[in-house]
Amino acid sequence: MQITRAGEYGVMGLMHLARRRPGQRTMIDEVSRQQRISKSFLAKIFQSLVKAGLVRSIRGAGGGFALAKNPAQIPVLEIIEAVEGRIVFHRCKMARPDCEHVGGCALCGLFERAQDGLKDALTRTTLADLIEQQEKIELTQPKGRLN
Numbered sequence: 091m092q093i094t095r096a097g098e099y100g101v102m103g104l105m106h107l108a109r110r111r112p113g114q115r116t117m118i119d120e121v122s123r124q125q126r127i128s129k130s131f132l133a134k135i136f137q138s139l140v141k142a143g144l145v146r147s148i149r150g151a152g153g154g155f156a157l158a159k160n161p162a163q164i165p166v167l168e169i170i171e172a173v174e175g176r177i178v179f180h181r182c183k184m185a186r187p188d189c190e191h192v193g194g195c196a197l198c199g200l201f202e203r204a205q206d207g208l209k210d211a212l213t214r215t216t217l218a219d220l221i222e223q224q225e226k227i228e229l230t231q232p233k234g235r236l237n
Contacts, residue, residue: 093170093174099127101220107155143159164217
């Protein structure tokens, strides 16, 4: 299992929106430029985030994108799964009837604990938490250096 660039970019895009005033609209061009993400790729990612109810899309003059929820109410897991789909470490967690070890095995138990730990960490960490951590990082970096 690997969280792809799409999942990472979804989180980065929402962090960008979350750093705006509540309800402030931001054009996809700005997010793309500031985060150095392809505009067309980011637009596809934002479609998934709109569908999941995390982002509002406003059309027309003065339109753009805005967060649909308070950043403190958006767990990172929700963002990643909106873009990537359900996080699954191992086929046993996908309810597949073709497993040769129906009834479970020690390896499946290990994968289940690992998956639960990852999901717990991503659920306990909110978009607001990430922004706070990023701002601390930016305070310690020399001026002119961006991440």
